[in-house]
Amino acid sequence: MTLRRVLIANRGEIARRVIRAARVRGIESVAVFSEADAQSPYVLEADISVAIGPPEARLSYLDPDKILAAAKATGADAIHPGYGFLSENASFARAVIAAGLTWIGPPPDSIEAVGDKRRAREVAKAAGVPTVPGYEGPDDDATLVREANRIGFPLLVKASAGGGGKGMRKVLDPAGLADAIASARREAESSFGNGRLILERCIERARHIEVQILGDHFGHVVALLERDCSLQRRHQKVIEECPSPSIDATSRASVLAMGVAVAKAAGYANAGTAEFLLAPDGAFYFLEMNTRLQVEHPVTEEVTGVDLVGWQFAIAAGKKLTLTQDAIASYGHAMEFRLYAEDPASGFLPQPGLLRRVKLPAGPGIRVDACAIDGMEVTGFYDPMIAKIIAHGANREEARLRLIDALRQTVVLGVRTNTAWVLDVLNSDPFINHTLDTTWAERELAERPWLQPSAPDSVWYALAAFLSAGRSDSVRSGSQGQSPKSPSPFDATDGFRLVRRSAE
Amino acid sequence: MKPIDVRYNEGGTTRRLAARPRGNQLLVAMDGAAEVAVSLSRDDSGGWVLQTPEGRSRVHIVVDGQRILICHLGVVHEFRADDPARSSGPGAGDREVRAPMTGKVVDVAVKAGDQVEAGATLVVLEAMKMEHRMKATAAMTVVHVHAERGGLVELGALLVTLEPRDKP
Numbered sequence: 001m002t003l004r005r006v007l008i009a010n011r012g013e014i015a016r017r018v019i020r021a022a023r024v025r026g027i028e029s030v031a032v033f034s035e036a037d038a039q040s041p042y043v044l045e046a047d048i049s050v051a052i053g054p055p056e057a058r059l060s061y062l063d064p065d066k067i068l069a070a071a072k073a074t075g076a077d078a079i080h081p082g083y084g085f086l087s088e089n090a091s092f093a094r095a096v097i098a099a100g101l102t103w104i105g106p107p108p109d110s111i112e113a114v115g116d117k118r119r120a121r122e123v124a125k126a127a128g129v130p131t132v133p134g135y136e137g138p139d140d141d142a143t144l145v146r147e148a149n150r151i152g153f154p155l156l157v158k159a160s161a162g163g164g165g166k167g168m169r170k171v172l173d174p175a176g177l178a179d180a181i182a183s184a185r186r187e188a189e190s191s192f193g194n195g196r197l198i199l200e201r202c203i204e205r206a207r208h209i210e211v212q213i214l215g216d217h218f219g220h221v222v223a224l225l226e227r228d229c230s231l232q233r234r235h236q237k238v239i240e241e242c243p244s245p246s247i248d249a250t251s252r253a254s255v256l257a258m259g260v261a262v263a264k265a266a267g268y269a270n271a272g273t274a275e276f277l278l279a280p281d282g283a284f285y286f287l288e289m290n291t292r293l294q295v296e297h298p299v300t301e302e303v304t305g306v307d308l309v310g311w312q313f314a315i316a317a318g319k320k321l322t323l324t325q326d327a328i329a330s331y332g333h334a335m336e337f338r339l340y341a342e343d344p345a346s347g348f349l350p351q352p353g354l355l356r357r358v359k360l361p362a363g364p365g366i367r368v369d370a371c372a373i374d375g376m377e378v379t380g381f382y383d384p385m386i387a388k389i390i391a392h393g394a395n396r397e398e399a400r401l402r403l404i405d406a407l408r409q410t411v412v413l414g415v416r417t418n419t420a421w422v423l424d425v426l427n428s429d430p431f432i433n434h435t436l437d438t439t440w441a442e443r444e445l446a447e448r449p450w451l452q453p454s455a456p457d458s459v460w461y462a463l464a465a466f467l468s469a470g471r472s473d474s475v476r477s478g479s480q481g482q483s484p485k486s487p488s489p490f491d492a493t494d495g496f497r498l499v500r501r502s503a504e
Numbered sequence: 505m506k507p508i509d510v511r512y513n514e515g516g517t518t519r520r521l522a523a524r525p526r527g528n529q530l531l532v533a534m535d536g537a538a539e540v541a542v543s544l545s546r547d548d549s550g551g552w553v554l555q556t557p558e559g560r561s562r563v564h565i566v567v568d569g570q571r572i573l574i575c576h577l578g579v580v581h582e583f584r585a586d587d588p589a590r591s592s593g594p595g596a597g598d599r600e601v602r603a604p605m606t607g608k609v610v611d612v613a614v615k616a617g618d619q620v621e622a623g624a625t626l627v628v629l630e631a632m633k634m635e636h637r638m639k640a641t642a643a644m645t646v647v648h649v650h651a652e653r654g655g656l657v658e659l660g661a662l663l664v665t666l667e668p669r670d671k672p
Contacts, residue, residue, distance in 0.1 A: 019631050170668070183628075186610065189633055349604050350631070352659070356566040359549060379608045380631060380659075408578040411564045420579040455536065455581040459574055462554045462563045463512060463583055464521040464532045464614070465544035466572070468505045 001317045003027050003078045003102060007071045008046070011061060011080030013371040013388065014293070015042040018080045021309035030074045032067060034060035034377035036379045040369050048074050050181040055381045061085045064092045068099055078102035078316065084383065087292040088115045091497055096127045104316040106215075106291045114289035115184075118160040118198050120262075121351055124286040130257045132277060132285040135198035144199060148177055150291040158447055159188030163290070165235025166192060170202060172440045181267070192300050194295040196423050203285070205437045207246050208232070211259030212300045213289075214311055215269045216321035223256035224304050224328055227273075227296055229256040230434075231425065233348050233441045238422060240336045242294035242303045245396055245434040246278055255284050259323075262286060270315050271297070280437075297340070298369055302334035333396040337371075337402050337422055338413065343385040344450050346420035353377070355413035358386070362404035365399070378415055388411060394433040396434075400426060505530055511586035512572075518586045523592065558598045590659040596609025601638050601664040603657045612653050627651050627663045 006022050007030040008015045008229060019029040019042065031046030036055035038353050043049045050070040055061040060066060062085055071079060079096050081087035081104070093108040105111070115118045118136040125131060134155075135147040146172070150156055153321035157180045159167025167188035169180035171227040181197065189195040195390040207230040215221035229237040237256035247255065259274035266289065297308050306323065341351045353375045360368045370387030378384050389406050404426050407419055430444075455463075505525040512520055519558040531539040534570040543555045550635035551564040564575040572583045614620060620640040625647075644666035651663040 071657050187630070190610075190630065323626045346604070349636070352606070356568060357550070357564055357575075359551075409576045410578050413564060413566045413573045413575055413580060416567060416580070418592065423578055423660065443593060452515055452581075453579055454517055455574070455576070455583075458556055458558065458561050459563065459581055460512075460519055460521065460534055461532050461540065461542045461556055462544060462561075462565070462574055462576070463572060464508065464523045464534075464553065465505075465530050465542055466552070466565050466574075467510060467521070468508050468525065468530050469544060490561060 001102070003313060004315050005030060005047075005074070005076045006078040006080050006104065006313075007032065007067070007074065007076035007084060008080050008085070009061065009067045009086055009158040009373075010044060010080075011037050011382065012040065013369045013385070014082040014295075014369050016045060017369055018082060018309055019046050021307065021313065022080075025310065025313055027078075027313065029147050030076050032061070032068065032070050034381075035379055036377070039435055040371055040376065041373055049062050050074060055379060057381060059086065064089075064095055067092075068095060069100070071096075071101060076101065077103055078313075078397070080312070083295055089289070092411055102316050104270070104312050105269055106272055110266045111291045114262065114272075115291040116160050116196075117158055117162065117288045118196065120149045120286070120288040121198070121245070122274065123265050124262050127261045129262050129286045130284065132200045132203060132287065134198060136198045139197045141178070142382070144175075145177060146196065146198055149174065151199055154202040154204075156200045156202050157184045158198050158200060159192060160198050161192035161194040162188055163288075166196075168235060203277055204277050205280050205439070206497070207244075208237075208438050209244050209246065209255060209278045209284070210290075211256055211274045211277045212294075212297070212308070213259055213263045213268060213272045213274060214298055214306075214308070214315070214321055214323065215272075216269055216315050217262055217269045217318060218320055218408040220321050221260050221268065222321065222323050222324075222325045222328065223259045223261045224306055224308075225330060226252065226255060226259075226301050227294075227299055229296065229430070230436055231441060232438050233344075233445075234440055235438075236443070237296065237432075238338055238340075238418065239401075239425070240299055240301040241396070242334050243330065251282065251284075254277075256325075258284060258286060262289060266501065271312050279415040282413070295385075298335050298367060298390045299334040299336045300386065302367065302390060303332060305329055305331065311455075332392060332394045333399045334390060334392040335396075335399045336388055336390045337403060338385055338418075339410070340418050341378040341386055341391060341412075342418055343363060343416040344418050345416075348418070349379065349416075351415045352380040353415040354385065355386070355412065358413075359409075359411035361389060361409040363402075363406065363409075365402045366390070366406045367392070371389070372412075377382075386415075386417065390487070400432070420452060511556055512583045514581055516582050548613075572581060586666065599666050599668075600662055601626055601640075603629060603659055603661045603663055604633045604636065604638075605629070606659045607636070607650045608615045609653055609655045609663075610635065610647060611659060612651055614646045614649060614664065616646055616648055620646060620666070629657070629663075637664060640666065645669055 005028040008018045022029045029046040031049040032052045033043045052066040070502045086092040090108040090111040102390045121131045121136045157169045169184045171180045185195040212224040227239045271291040279284045299382040342348045367390040372386045391399045391403035507524045509522045529541045547553045574581045608628045609628045615623045625637045625641045629636045643663045647665040
């Protein structure tokens with residue numbers, strides 16, 4: 001089968017990544033966009049773009065009917081879901097296939113078998129892969145309370161359909177259980193339309209290791225190394241690395257084999273990720289599979305040289321996966337930083353707003369996957385990620401130093417970001433020695449709230465020169481404590497906004 | 505370039521900047537210290553190159569409402585003209601609980617007249633599909649609840665007004 005035109009049911013940097021992978025394969029791309037994204041660069045880059053409604057995701061990117069109608073209207077023969085939104089929605093995948101289109105993702109049955117935490121635990125147990133001690137049976141409140149007392153505290157209440165910390169609550173003692181169940185269920189229902197919960201013992205000081213899987217429709221499955229995503233805040237990853245500095249060759253072989261075993265048991269095909277906890281005693285516990293391309297797939301691509309999105313297209317088109325486990329290359333080390341519009345000094349709350357200036361880094365060993373330009377708005381409707389900055393080096397230290405240098409070149413003005421905080425983390429001993437775990441950042445911040453570094457003298461001099469050169473109004477008003485409203489010559493070029501209206 | 509004599513604040517630190525032009529340089533005296541000769545010129549990337557006796561650095565500057573934002577080596581510094589009137593008494597922020605982001609009110613846990621302890625949940629907001637719990641920062645009495653369960657609130661919207669509990 002040959003794919004000719006793919007619709008990307010997503011937005012932002014991942015839409016751009018898929019457009020480019022399609023283009024080098026001679027496949028045309030169709031972008032869909034909500035009103036909030038009409039002027040986003042990915043919309044321009046696609047061969048065709050289609051408006052699919054208002055900014056609210058449930059009325060646009062999460063509306064299967066709108067996506068399918070757009071595919072029909074543009075003559076697309078395939079749909080790539082990216083990550084998030086409808087990417088792990090088995091009934092959407094079925095609807096795509098029923099409409100006669102190619103679904104660039106795993107078979108819907110596999111999505112159901114391992115994408116849901118409850119079923120994933122069952123599949124893994126059947127395949128002989130260890131899971132975290134816990135409970136995944138009927139989930140009425142009374143049963144959950146009984147099972148929680150059996151498992152012991154602290155424990156985690158998790159939305160079976162959840163991810164990224166959504167619908168997840170840590171419970172320290174029986175007193176907090178009822179509240180946690182109610183609130184997790186509510187968040188799960190509103191986020192995933194499914195309030196089903198599971199319980200897991202809380203494994204303290206665990207690291208997050210995940211195995212990149214590729215499988216074809218002929219039963220061949222390989223593991224493309226692992227990623228270590230132990231630096232997290234609010235249960236969301238901030239830095240991801242490949243390979244993991246936490247494990248040796250023996251442990252690596254063991255966890256890669258577990259990942260392949262789960263994928264095979266689920267009849268998995270296309271790209272996916274098997275997630276594991278690495279306990280302080282060295283034991284791995286399978287958590288679930290992410291049945292899609294991951295945000296952090298670039299670190300694997302940099303180290304293995306494999307184009308994961310390219311293989312997604314090939315596998316979906318029915319081609320055989322020609323990679324063999326023994327032949328998977330591993331060169332050096334890669335690290336990805338997720339640059340978010342969020343304020344590390346106030347609990348990492350998202351910071352929607354206007355990007356007044358964006359300048360992303362470049363150079364040897366630096367890759368940037370982004371879809372942000374000057375004058376663009378970070379809205380409250382979607383994930384506030386601005387860019388992914390990936391550094392690749394001959395070893396971990398070279399990758400770390402390249403990433404630091406890249407961050408020092410990065411300019412994002414207008415919204416607060418996590419860059420300065422991550423620069424501090426990248427220079428800290430726990431990061432350098434890799435002694436951190438998934439709750440390290442949380443504990444560290446609770447102990448010592450992070451403070452924005454104060455400006456060095458040179459920046460004060462720059463401010464003085466800027467005020468002297470152009471900000472004559474504020475020179476007068478500065479001493480009166482009033483900033484000016486009148487524009488200076490410098491404002492004129494800074495606040496420009498794109499005015500292009502996209503074709504319907 | 506014009507002479508300036510201003511006070512600006514960054515993260516709680518206020519500095520006085522007095523400067524006068526000399527040729528195409530600027531002599532800057534910071535907090536009354538000796539003058540330092542600096543110059544600032546546009547670079548080819550829309551940023552600025554600052555030259556001081558210590559060396560060169562590249563900065564990006566934008567004016568954003570009341571703030572001047574300067575990005576230097578990846579770190580953004582926010583400056584405001586210093587205004588003594590702005591520094592209202594401590595605790596003012598504790599009395600008004602405002603929405604830290606635009607979102608939906610999924611739960612209101614208090615009503616007017618309630619006595620709450622530090623850490624008590626007042627309102628639960630949902631934004632970007634995450635729940636955010638607005639909590640009391642001290643033992644307070646609820647004066648007025650402005651938020652309504654199920655309502656949508658904008659960034660900065662007043663959710664709950666509190667007053668300090670009378671000391672026994």
